[in-house]
Amino acid sequence: MRLPCPICGERDRREFYYAGHAVALERPGEGAGAKAWDDYVHNRENPCGETRDLWFHESGCGAWLVVTRDTASHAVLSAVLAEEAAR
Amino acid sequence: MGELTAQSPMDGMMPTRIGGVALREVDLGALTLVMPYRGADDALSGALEAGHGLRWPDAGRMTGTTERGVMWFGRTQALLIGVEPGEGLSVHAALVDQSDAWAAVEIEGDRAAEALARLTPVDLRTGVFGVGHTARTEVAHMAASLTRTGEATFLLMVFRAFSRTLVHELGTALEGVAVRAAR
Numbered sequence: 191m192r193l194p195c196p197i198c199g200e201r202d203r204r205e206f207y208y209a210g211h212a213v214a215l216e217r218p219g220e221g222a223g224a225k226a227w228d229d230y231v232h233n234r235e236n237p238c239g240e241t242r243d244l245w246f247h248e249s250g251c252g253a254w255l256v257v258t259r260d261t262a263s264h265a266v267l268s269a270v271l272a273e274e275a276a277r
Numbered sequence: 278m279g280e281l282t283a284q285s286p287m288d289g290m291m292p293t294r295i296g297g298v299a300l301r302e303v304d305l306g307a308l309t310l311v312m313p314y315r316g317a318d319d320a321l322s323g324a325l326e327a328g329h330g331l332r333w334p335d336a337g338r339m340t341g342t343t344e345r346g347v348m349w350f351g352r353t354q355a356l357l358i359g360v361e362p363g364e365g366l367s368v369h370a371a372l373v374d375q376s377d378a379w380a381a382v383e384i385e386g387d388r389a390a391e392a393l394a395r396l397t398p399v400d401l402r403t404g405v406f407g408v409g410h411t412a413r414t415e416v417a418h419m420a421a422s423l424t425r426t427g428e429a430t431f432l433l434m435v436f437r438a439f440s441r442t443l444v445h446e447l448g449t450a451l452e453g454v455a456v457r458a459a460r
């Protein structure tokens with residue numbers, strides 16, 4: 191598996207640390223209820239198909255990425271910097 | 278206090294040649310990690326050019342030489358090599374002296390890339406990783422910086438504490454490649 195880091199180009203999976211679904215970028219707003227926080231902290235989908243994950247280019251440039259990939263076909267569809275995706 | 282003698286990270290541990298590939302520990306001199314403040318990229322680049330005549334590198338590239346240059350070193354980071362940073366830089370960037378933190382070795386020979394390919398996942402073919410290209414990656418599971426400084430020459434850097442491991446891993450890879458070639 192190779193991930194297309196927007197900074198480094200296509201790089202081997204070994205250089206990356208996987209950090210789960212990109213829902214972590216969607217922090218609940220002020221006053222959000224316990225349900226929203228429960229979902230944000232604990233609950234994750236387990237999709238068969240397209241998913242967006244956070245990956246850390248740990249041994250490479252040190253950027254956090256949002257990678258879109260397909261869990262059924264294993265195709266890696268795209269990667270963007272998390273700092274841009276979170277804007 | 279007695280006379281203190283500086284010791285290089287590899288201090289004679291690295292063989293000078295294995296299977297036709299030359300190895301040379303390199304003293305890079307002053308090493309400063311330069312991290313521009315948010316929005317200060319252009320100002321820093323200007324200060325670097327005005328103060329030192331060096332250009333800020335694009336991602337994955339190096340400007341100048343390994344004796345006096347700037348090596349891309351990660352997202353919004355570069356390593357200033359062989360130059361004491363002038364006053365003008367600290368206005369625009371955080372500077373960290375890392376002069377004694379890295380062990381550096383130059384690896385030169387036709388089979389250098391083949392041996393390195395056993396240790397790192399980076400695609401080292403010249404069409405992808407040409408002269409002046411640099412990467413942060415892992416080499417034998419160690420955090421590393423790898424730069425192609427010539428057609429068949431690489432500069433490899435790891436944390437100083439990993440010097441002995443690097444000597445061992447490079448030796449094993451080079452010997453393996455040499456044995457295979459001799460068959």
Ligand SMILES: [Zn+2]
Nearest residue numbers: 195198247251
């Ligand atoms: Zn990267």
